[in-house]
Amino acid sequence: MTDQTTATTPQPAYPLPQPDGTDPRITYGLLFDLAEVLQRNGFPRPAGTDWANLTAALGRFLYQSQETS
Template sequence: MSVFPVQRSSDGEDPRFTYGLALDVARVLASHGYPDLTNPAVARGGDLVNLQDALFLFIYGPKEKL
């Protein structure tokens, strides 16, 4: 049984989901030999946004259709 995705709060806010979370994950990826998205010489604008999107989808699941 999986624990993710987790339930979203009714107001859609979660103080744990920050830009810093994506940076921490980016650093872990870099420590395993992947491109270092925290290095301005390496990172491209969309890479961190894509990482945040992937984390959001993993943590909270797909958005419900309205």
């Protein structure tokens, strides 16, 4: 019996389409959870403007850019 399955590379789930307006799922709680994960893995806790930068980086990862052609 031969194996007829083919290995396929999973397609990435991100980036998602840009939502209209603000995504209510991006909360302070989510950012604090991300900060805790970073800390547990040896990175310093965000401080000051790091929080805004973390929010922006998360948005760039999650959503397609709003560039117009």
